[in-house]
Amino acid sequence: MQKEKYYLIGNEDLSDIQKWHDKKQSDWYNNQFHLAGYSGSTNDPNGLTYHDGKYYIFMQSCPFSIQHFNKSWALYTTTDFINYNYEGLTLIPSTKYDINGVFSGSARINESGEIEIYYTGNIKFNDVDRTAYTLKAFIDLKEKLVTKELLFEADLTKYSGHYRDPIVFEKNNELFMLNGAQTTDLKAMLNVYKFNGKTWENFKDIKFDENDEQEAYMLECPNYFKLDGREYVFACLEQDAPLKDGSHFVKYREVEIDNEINFKYKTDLIKIDLGFDFYAPQVFSNTGERVIMLGWLGNSKSNPFPPELTTWSNQLTLPRDLYVKNDRLYQLPIKELDALRKDEISLLNGSYNYENGLSEIIADQINGDFKIRLKNDKNENISISNKNNELIIDRSNTTFKDEENLPSIINLGNLNVKNLRILIDRSVMEIFINDGQYAISVRFFIDKHNQIQTDIKNIKVNQLIGYSYNWNNIIFKNELKGK
Numbered sequence: 001m002q003k004e005k006y007y008l009i010g011n012e013d014l015s016d017i018q019k020w021h022d023k024k025q026s027d028w029y030n031n032q033f034h035l036a037g038y039s040g041s042t043n044d045p046n047g048l049t050y051h052d053g054k055y056y057i058f059m060q061s062c063p064f065s066i067q068h069f070n071k072s073w074a075l076y077t078t079t080d081f082i083n084y085n086y087e088g089l090t091l092i093p094s095t096k097y098d099i100n101g102v103f104s105g106s107a108r109i110n111e112s113g114e115i116e117i118y119y120t121g122n123i124k125f126n127d128v129d130r131t132a133y134t135l136k137a138f139i140d141l142k143e144k145l146v147t148k149e150l151l152f153e154a155d156l157t158k159y160s161g162h163y164r165d166p167i168v169f170e171k172n173n174e175l176f177m178l179n180g181a182q183t184t185d186l187k188a189m190l191n192v193y194k195f196n197g198k199t200w201e202n203f204k205d206i207k208f209d210e211n212d213e214q215e216a217y218m219l220e221c222p223n224y225f226k227l228d229g230r231e232y233v234f235a236c237l238e239q240d241a242p243l244k245d246g247s248h249f250v251k252y253r254e255v256e257i258d259n260e261i262n263f264k265y266k267t268d269l270i271k272i273d274l275g276f277d278f279y280a281p282q283v284f285s286n287t288g289e290r291v292i293m294l295g296w297l298g299n300s301k302s303n304p305f306p307p308e309l310t311t312w313s314n315q316l317t318l319p320r321d322l323y324v325k326n327d328r329l330y331q332l333p334i335k336e337l338d339a340l341r342k343d344e345i346s347l348l349n350g351s352y353n354y355e356n357g358l359s360e361i362i363a364d365q366i367n368g369d370f371k372i373r374l375k376n377d378k379n380e381n382i383s384i385s386n387k388n389n390e391l392i393i394d395r396s397n398t399t400f401k402d403e404e405n406l407p408s409i410i411n412l413g414n415l416n417v418k419n420l421r422i423l424i425d426r427s428v429m430e431i432f433i434n435d436g437q438y439a440i441s442v443r444f445f446i447d448k449h450n451q452i453q454t455d456i457k458n459i460k461v462n463q464l465i466g467y468s469y470n471w472n473n474i475i476f477k478n479e480l481k482g483k
Contacts, residue, residue, distance in 0.1 A: 002064050002065050002069070003064040003065070003069065003070060004069075005065075005069040005070070006069075006070070006093070006099065006100050006101075006124075007064070007069075007070055008092075008093055008094070008099070009063065009064075009070055009072065009089065009092050009093070009475060010475065011475055013063075013064070013475075014473055014474075014475065016064070017038060017039050017063050017064070017473060018473050019311075020039035020040060020063070020064070020311035020312070021038050021039040021311075021471075021473065023039075023310065023311040023312075024036075024039055024311050024312040027308055027309065027311075027312070028308070028357070028426060028447060028448060029306065029308060029309060029426050029427040029445060030312065030426060030427075031315050031425040031426045031427060031428055032356065032357070032358055032425055032426060032465075032466025032467065033318070033337075033340055033358065033423075033425055033464065033465075033466050033467050034297060034315040034316060034317070034318065034425050034428055035057065035059065035076055035084070035315060035316045035467075036059075036312060036314065036315040036316070037059060037061035037062070037063065037074045037312070038061070038063065038074060038086060038088075038089075038471070038473065039063050039064075039311055039312055040061060040062045040063040040064055040065050040066065040069075040070075040311070040312060040313075041061070041062040041065055041066050041067060041068060041069075041312070041313045041314055042059055042060065042061055042062075042074075042296070042298070042312075042313070042314040042315055042316065043059070043060040043062075043068070043279075043280065043296050043298060043300070043314060044059065044060045044104045044165075044221060044279070044280035044282070044296050045057060045058070045059050045280065045281070045282045045294040045295065045296060045316050046058040046059060046060060046073055046104050046105055046106070046107075046119070046282065047073070047105060047106055047107035047115075047117050047119075048106075048107065048282050048283065048284040048285060048292075048294060049107040049108065049109060049115060049284060049285045049286055050284055050285075050286050050287050051109055051113075051115055053079060054077045054078065054079055055077065055078050055079070055081070055284065056075065056076075056077055056107065056115065057075070057076045057077070057078070057294065057316075058073045058074065058075050058090065058091075058107070058117075059073065059074050059075075059076075059316060060072075060073065060074075060103075060104060060296075061073065061074035061089065063089060066305060066309060066310070066311070066312065066313040067303065067313075068101075070093070070101075071093070071101035071102055071103065071122070072089050072090075072091060072092040072093065072102050073089070073090050073091035073092075073102055073119070074086070074087075074088070074089055074090065075087040075088065075090045075139075080336055080339075081319055081334060081336040081337065082336060082337075082339050082340070082467060082468065083467070083468045083469075083470075084467055084468070084469050084470070085469075085470045085472070086469060086470065086471050086472055087141060087472055087474065088144070088472050088473065088474030088475060088476060089474070089475045089476065090139055090146055090476045091117070091119065091137060091139075091146055091148075091476075091478065092475065092476070092478055094148070094478035094479075094480075095121070095148060095478075095480045096123075097121040097123065097133040097135055097148075097150050097480075098119075098120075098121025098122065098123075098133065098135065098148075099121075099123065100122045100123050100124045100130075101121075101122035102119060102120075102121065102122075103119060103120035103121070103122050103132070103164045103165065104119065104120060104164060104165040104220075104221060104280065105117060105118045105119030105120060105165060105166050105167075106118055106119075106166060106167045106168055106223075106282065106285065107285060108168055108169075108170075108285050108286070109285075109286055114138055115138065115139055116136060116138065116168075117136065117137040117138070117139065118134065118135070118136055118137075118151075118166040118167075118168050118177065119134075119135055119137065119166065120132050120133070120134060120135075120163070120164035120165060120166065121133040121134075121135050122164075123161075124161075125161075129161060130161030130162070131153060131154055131156060131161045132153070132154040132161055132162075132163040132164055133150060133151075133152070133153050133154070134151045134152050134153075134154075134166050134177075134179070134193075134200070135148050135149060135150055135151060136148070136149045136151055137149070139476070143477075144474060144476045144477060145476060145477050145478075145479065146476050146477070146478045146479070147479050147480075147481055148478060148479065148480050148481060149480075149481040150480075151199075151200050152193075152199075152200055154181075155202060156184075157184070158183065158184065158205075159181045159182060159183055159184065159189070159191070160182045160183070160184055160186070162181070162182040162218055162220075163179060163180070163181045163182070163191070164179065164180055164181075164220060165179065165180045165220050165221045165222065165280075166178070166179050166193075167179075167222050167223050167224055167282075169224045169225075169285075171257065171259070171261075172259055174194065174195070175194070175195035176192055176193065176194055176195070176203070176261060177192065177193040177194075177195070177200065178190060178191070178192060178222040178223075178224055178233070179191040179192075179193065179222070180218070180219045180220035180221060180222055180235070180236070181205075181218075181219060182217065182218045182219070183205075186217050187215065187216075187217065188207075188208070188209055188215070188216035188217060188218050188219035188237060188238070189205050189206070189207065189208075189219060190205070190206040190207070190208040190219055190222055190233075190235065191204075191205050191206075192204050192205070192206060192261050194261075203261060204261060206261075206263055208222075208233065208235050208237075208253070208263075209235075209237055209251075209269065210265065211268065211269075212237070212269055214239050214240075214241065214246075215239075216237035216238055216239045217238055217239065217240060218237075218238040219235050219236065219237060219238075220235075220236045220238070220280070221234070221235070221236040221250075221279070221280040221281070221282070222234060222235045222236075223235075223281065223282050223283060225283045225291055227291045227322060227323070227324055227329075228323075228324045230254055230266075230324060231254065231255050231256060231257055232252055232253070232254055232255065232329065233252060233253055233255055233263075234250060234251070234252045234272065234281055235250070235251060235252075236248065236249075236250050236279055236280055237249060237250075237251055237269075238300075238301075242404075243276055243299065243301045243302050243404070243405070243407065244276070244407040247301050248276075248279060248299050248300060248301040248302075249271050250271065250272050250273060250278060250279060250280070250281055250295070251269040251270060251271055251272065252269070252270055252272050252329065253265050253266070253267050253268070253269055253270070254266040254267045254327075267327075267328075270328065270329075272329065272331075272439070273295065273439045273440065273441050274412055274438055274439065274440045275410070275431075275439075275440040275441040275442050276299060276302065276407065276410065277297055277298060277299055277302065277428070277441045277442055277443045278295050278296070278297060278298075278299070278317065278439075278441040279295065279296045279298060279299045279300060280295060280296045280300075281293050281294065281295035281296075281317075282294060282295075283322070290321065291321070291322040291323075292319050292320065292321060292322075292334060293319070293320045293321075293322055293331065294316050294317055294318075294319050294320075295316065295317040295441070296314065296316060296317070297314070297315050297316060297317045297428050297430075297441050297443065298313075298314040298315070298443070302404075302405040302406070303405055304400070304402045304405040304406050304443065304445070305402075306399075306400040306445050307400075315428060317430060317441055318333045318334075318337060318423060318430055319333070319334045319336075319337075320332060320333060320334065320439070321333075321334050321335070323436070325435075325436075325437075326437075328437070330435065330436035330437055331432070331436045331439050332421075332432055332435070332436040333421075333423060333430070333432070337423075340358075340360075340464045340465055340466075341360065341462045341463075341464060342462070342463045342464060342465050343462070343463045344460060344461070344462055344463075345359070345461040345462065345463055350453060351451040351452065351453050352451065352452040352453075352454075352461040353450060353451055354450055354451075354452070354461070354463050355450065355463060356466075357424070357425065357426040357448070357449055357450070358424065358425060358426070358463065358464040358465065358466060359424045359452065359461060359462065359463060359464055360421070360422065360423050360424065360461065360462040360464050361420070361421065361422040361424070361452065361454075361459065361460075361461055362420075362421050362459070362460045362461075362462070363419060363420050363421075363454075363456045363458060363459045363460075364418075364419045364458050365418075365419070365458045366386075366417050366418055366419060366420065366456065366458075367418075368386075369385075369386055369387050369388070370385065370386050370417075370454065370455055370456045371383060371384070371385040371386075371387075371454060371455055372384045372385070372422070372452065372453075372454040372456065373452070373453045373454065374424065374429075374444075374446065374449055374451070374452055375446070375449060375451050375453065376399075376446055376447060376448050376449045376450060376451070377448070377450070377451075378399075378447075379397075380397055380398055380399045380446050380447065380449075381397050381398070381446065381449075382394065382395050382397070382398055382442075382444045382446060383397075384422070384431070386417055389413075389414040389416075390411055390412070390413055390414060391411075391412040391413065391414075391415050391417060391433075392409060392410065392411050392412070393409075393410040393412070393440070393442060394408065394409055394410075395407075395408050395409075395410075395442075395444055396408035396409065398444050398445055398446050399445050399446050399447045400445035406443060406444070406445075410442075412438075412440070415433055415434070415437075415438055416434070417433055417434065418433075418434050419433070419434060419435065420432065420433050420434075423464070424464075427443060427444060427445055428441070428442065428443050428444070429441075429442050429444065430442075
């Protein structure tokens with residue numbers, strides 16, 4: 001049922017999409033409280049914004065493939081981050097400017113109260129050469145209509161065709177746009193555009209990975225936000241190294257940006273998530289003092305494909321609240337997710353037994369070595385241990401193993417663990433250490449895991465439930481402005 005990579009999606013495909021969705025829903029590894037597309041592969045969160053009482057969560061969705069084919073945007077809306085309405089496939093390849101993929105981007109609420117979307121249209125000339133267009137789009141949920149408008153093409157005299165992921169923000173009543181880019185000499189660059197009131201103009205380039213020992217060859221998925229009066233910029237830095245050596249980490253810096261968008265770096269580059277299974281984070285553009293982040297709980301360098309996963313792959317992280325502590329960004333699952341707790345689980349014969357692959361571990365007053373093991377009835381397991389001041393995640397005994405894409409041993413060194421919280425879903429977990437000082441996103445594949453064993457004494461284990469969904473298998477009509 002997989003289509004060609006650049007096949008143009010239409011309403012005639014809805015029955016096939018439904019079949020893939022139904023298969024996904026019956027798969028054990030399908031996560032219950034992590035958002036993913038209706039079917040196919042999921043990657044970057046996009047266009048995160050709040051409007052008329054709803055949170056809008058767009059995401060990259062490839063409906064017919066577990067790989068990066070037919071790249072489009074799917075949309076969920078929610079009022080509480082527990083109950084979700086899947087609105088359908090919204091932005092799809094449909095014009096000569098995005099026919100080879102609707103790549104990532106952002107959204108803002110404009111002066112007219114409209115959701116204004118900015119995204120990258122991908123065009124490939126051949127297997128190597130490409131260009132990129134930046135487009136603006138408006139979405140009408142009532143009419144199921146997306147209207148697109150071309151803004152500009154990437155300057156191929158300065159950048160390779162790898163140019164993407166516009167983030168638009170306002171500073172001193174002016175609009176600016178951050179773009180991820182690769183220069184023609186294959187260096188990572190943060191490119192800035194400025195809106196002059198009528199058109200967008202290329203404003204300047206910024207070397208974001210300045211003073212980094214391992215210079216990146218590509219920067220993508222930038223993000224800008226303010227928190228507690230401070231300014232921050234995220235970026236995904238692609239580096240020439242194996243995944244297990246940190247080829248695709250997301251890093252941030254606290255910055256001071258003046259009116260001419262000159263960057264003064266207040267910190268070095270800092271990893272926002274220590275796991276290998278985290279990429280392309282984005283924050284909601286207009287939630288005021290509260291900054292909520294979602295990321296892709298996956299990685300563009302990593303594509304594990306257990307044989308059971310034939311109609312879907314990957315998911316987003318939990319929404320996380322960001323806050324500042326000790327001059328660093330801390331993060332925790334948003335408080336709304338406490339509503340996923342059903343019951344507290346008691347210790348029985350040395351194990352905490354949970355149902356449906358969903359549980360939560362909360363441990364306080366940790367002082368020294370410990371071990372947590374998550375397992376099934378066949379003793380297939382993943383372990384998290386702290387021994388001799390090294391925190392180690394061990395995936396070597398899981399049901400499905402893939403050393404290249406899911407390195408067995410993740411040694412995180414001395415994190416001085418005092419407390420931790422782990423939210424466990426069917427095939428992913430998110431670990432938060434020391435009240436959010438560190439976050440670690442982890443994919444794992446253990447068939448029907450149902451037991452937790454640990455030597456931690458001061459621990460609480462909760463049975464969790466999944467999100468509630470209203471599904472709409474819909475493809476929005478896409479039009480080019482003036483056509």
